[in-house]
Amino acid sequence: MSSHHHSDSSPVNIVPRDPQKVKQILKVTYILGAVTAVEFVCAGVFQRNPWLTLLFVLLTFVKTYYIVAEFMHLKHEVKTLIWSIVIPTAFIMWLILALLMEGTSVFQFREWIFN
Amino acid sequence: MAHSATLDQNSGNIWNGGAEPLKASWGKLMMWFFLLSDAISFSGLLVTYGFSRFSHSAYDPNIHGLKFEFSDLYWPIPEKVFTHIPFWHIDAPLVFVGIMTFILILSSVTMVLAVEAGHRMDKEEVKKWMLWTILGGFAFLGCQAWEWTIFIQGSEHGRTLLDGTKVFGANLHINEYGPQLFADLFFFITGFHGTHVLSGVLINIIVFYNVCLGTYDKVGNYEMIEKVGLYWHFVDLVWVFVFTFFYLV
Numbered sequence: 001m002s003s004h005h006h007s008d009s010s011p012v013n014i015v016p017r018d019p020q021k022v023k024q025i026l027k028v029t030y031i032l033g034a035v036t037a038v039e040f041v042c043a044g045v046f047q048r049n050p051w052l053t054l055l056f057v058l059l060t061f062v063k064t065y066y067i068v069a070e071f072m073h074l075k076h077e078v079k080t081l082i083w084s085i086v087i088p089t090a091f092i093m094w095l096i097l098a099l100l101m102e103g104t105s106v107f108q109f110r111e112w113i114f115n
Numbered sequence: 116m117a118h119s120a121t122l123d124q125n126s127g128n129i130w131n132g133g134a135e136p137l138k139a140s141w142g143k144l145m146m147w148f149f150l151l152s153d154a155i156s157f158s159g160l161l162v163t164y165g166f167s168r169f170s171h172s173a174y175d176p177n178i179h180g181l182k183f184e185f186s187d188l189y190w191p192i193p194e195k196v197f198t199h200i201p202f203w204h205i206d207a208p209l210v211f212v213g214i215m216t217f218i219l220i221l222s223s224v225t226m227v228l229a230v231e232a233g234h235r236m237d238k239e240e241v242k243k244w245m246l247w248t249i250l251g252g253f254a255f256l257g258c259q260a261w262e263w264t265i266f267i268q269g270s271e272h273g274r275t276l277l278d279g280t281k282v283f284g285a286n287l288h289i290n291e292y293g294p295q296l297f298a299d300l301f302f303f304i305t306g307f308h309g310t311h312v313l314s315g316v317l318i319n320i321i322v323f324y325n326v327c328l329g330t331y332d333k334v335g336n337y338e339m340i341e342k343v344g345l346y347w348h349f350v351d352l353v354w355v356f357v358f359t360f361f362y363l364v
Contacts, residue, residue, distance in 0.1 A: 012236050012238070012332050013236060014235060014236050014237045014238075015234075015235040015236065015237070016235070017231075017232075017235065017237075021231055022228075022231070025224065025227050025228065025231065029220070029221075029224045032220050033217065033220065036213070036216055036217065036220065036358075039358075039359070039363060040209060040213045043194060043208075043209055043363050044208065044209070048192060048194075048364070052364075053364050056359050056363050056364055057359070059359075060355060060356060060359040060360075063352075063355050064352060064355065064356075067223070067348055067351060067352045067355065068348075068352065071223055071226075071227050071344075071348045071351075072344075072345055072348045072349070073341075077137070077138070077139060078136075078137055078138045078139075080136060080137055081137045081138070081139060081144075081147070084137075084148075085147055085151055088151055088155075089151075089154070091155070092154070092155060092158040092162075095158060095159070095162050096158075096162050096165065099162045099163070099165060099166040100162075100165050100166065100169050102166060103165065103166040103167070103168070103169030103170040104169050104170075106166075106169075106170035107169060107170045107171065107172070110170070
């Protein structure tokens with residue numbers, strides 16, 4: 001159960017804000033905002049090419065890290081919990097690889113049959 | 116409390132139960148594993164998008180002409196599709212989705228602040244930040260409704276098909292912007308995400324109502340804010356992926 005115990009009649013103990021924690025939240029906010037701004041600017045300035053796509057993917061992972069680790073607090077959970085969430089996403093990586101290869105193959109077959 | 120008494124009694128032997136190997140409440144763990152399964156659902160949709168895109172021709176200025184036009188022959192560049200912003204008749208690629216992304220990130224921040232206030236048992240602050248989060252959710256949903264309307268209506272001139280007929284906008288049968296699958300996946304992916312935002316807003320409203328009633332003061336902790344917070348951050352995270360893989364690349 002929770003560490004806060006009190007009966008219904010007693011007043012609730014409000015703890016004052018920790019400025020350090022709020023600072024950390026704001027820091028993550030600035031990072032997420034800045035990364036999104038960089039993505040947006042790059043999308044407007046550069047022609048689409050594989051390097052740009054790679055940059056977008058990497059920046060997406062940066063944002064994922066900050067949202068999951070800090071906002072969702074996963075970084076501060078016990079290791080077993082962290083890995084039970086992170087390891088299963090390996091299946092997603094496999095899915096991406098498998099279906100993108102499959103898609104390329106379908107494309108090549110279509111070209112071969114219809115052209 | 117009875118439960119904590121049992122915990123103390125068994126603290127010597129973990130096989131007697133009452134141990135918490137993951138050091139988190141069952142409610143939070145259920146939320147985490149639900150989110151993991153939901154992440155796999157969303158991956159299914161986004162990877163299907165990747166599969167469809169890779170199985171179609173990409174636009175190539177050397178083959179298809181220097182000026183990009185909507186065509187069945189190749190997958191559209193999303194940047195050329197999503198160029199509208201409300202009230203201005205200007206070409207503003209991705210500006211509106213950029214704004215939507217910022218709205219959702221900000222509502223995630225207000226949710227973190229609500230969780231932080233909850234840890235301190237500060238009811239008034241929790242109320243304030245939950246309200247901002249709900250507002251952010253509604254703002255996002257409003258933007259998405261507008262985005263869908265524009266997508267469904269299509270451009271002023273439409274696209275002329277090979278048989279001479281004109282198509283305007285997109286639905287599940289026609290697509291002005293390119294191959295039909297592009298429109299279908301737009302509706303499925305942003306729709307599935309929008310449904311998540313909508314349910315998130317509803318859950319946030321219920322929790323906000325409970326905060327006002329003083330439910331969590333009575334329970335003795337504000338863990339419910341953490342649980343709905345996890346869901347809300349996840350919805351934000353999914354949008355980060357939709358933004359990259361549907362709109363940017």
